[in-house]
Amino acid sequence: MMSLPFLLFACGLGAAWLSQRGASMGFWIAGLVVLLVLFRAHFGDALNIAL
Amino acid sequence: MITVPGDLSRLLNALGLIAVDTLLVIAFVDQLWFRDLPCPICILQRAGFVAAGFGIALNLLFGPRPSHYGMTIVGAAVGAAIAMRQILLHIVPDSGSYGNAVFGMHLYTWAFIGFVLMIIGSAVLLLDDRQFARSEPWSNRLDVLPLTALVTFIVLAVGNIFSTLLLCGAGFCPEAPTGYLI
Numbered sequence: 001m002m003s004l005p006f007l008l009f010a011c012g013l014g015a016a017w018l019s020q021r022g023a024s025m026g027f028w029i030a031g032l033v034v035l036l037v038l039f040r041a042h043f044g045d046a047l048n049i050a051l
Numbered sequence: 052m053i054t055v056p057g058d059l060s061r062l063l064n065a066l067g068l069i070a071v072d073t074l075l076v077i078a079f080v081d082q083l084w085f086r087d088l089p090c091p092i093c094i095l096q097r098a099g100f101v102a103a104g105f106g107i108a109l110n111l112l113f114g115p116r117p118s119h120y121g122m123t124i125v126g127a128a129v130g131a132a133i134a135m136r137q138i139l140l141h142i143v144p145d146s147g148s149y150g151n152a153v154f155g156m157h158l159y160t161w162a163f164i165g166f167v168l169m170i171i172g173s174a175v176l177l178l179d180d181r182q183f184a185r186s187e188p189w190s191n192r193l194d195v196l197p198l199t200a201l202v203t204f205i206v207l208a209v210g211n212i213f214s215t216l217l218l219c220g221a222g223f224c225p226e227a228p229t230g231y232l233i
């Protein structure tokens with residue numbers, strides 16, 4: 001799950017290498033959306049403060 | 052020698068991508084050499100650097116376009132938000148920190164500075180309109196510097212897929228990883 005943004009960005013870079021600019025930008029947008037979803041999922045990670 | 056408008060832009064983009072490559076390499080060195088395993092938010096910051104560097108990579112491959120700079124700015128803004136979240140987690144005195152400090156600051160603080168510099172750098176490069184008005188077509192053949200920067204960036208993006216898979220498996224990462232799951 002956590003490797004999904006990297007996978008999508010790597011696919012986008014591969015598409016760019018093959019001169020597929022539209023597909024490349026599509027993969028980038030998908031990767032960014034997944035990144036934001038994962039950030040939301042980890043937004044409330046524990047804060048280890050001894051109060 | 053820089054003779055055509057836009058060549059300077061390609062050179063600066065190549066140097067920018069090398070800077071992103073360097074940050075991602077430092078993160079790997081910290082993980083593999085100093086055994087400092089990245090937390091989930093740290094991994095997302097790495098993804099932020101890849102998202103931001105993506106626009107620079109497209110500038111090198113297709114020539115500079117405002118949309119590519121926009122991708123870099125958006126990616127860096129997302130990355131900066133993630134880094135800021137981690138800074139705020141540890142901003143309370145005596146609340147501890149995560150990972151090793153490098154030159155007095157933790158990697159998430161350096162990451163935030165890096166993202167802000169990427170936003171400022173992209174905005175400054177956007178000021179040069181001559182790079183977008185170039186009449187000559189962009190050559191598909193990259194010089195050594197842009198090619199090295201680009202190939203290294205792709206290798207680091209793929210390397211992060213395997214590193215994250217080893218660390219987190221197929222699901223979510225533990226909040227404070229103590230070892231590799233695979």
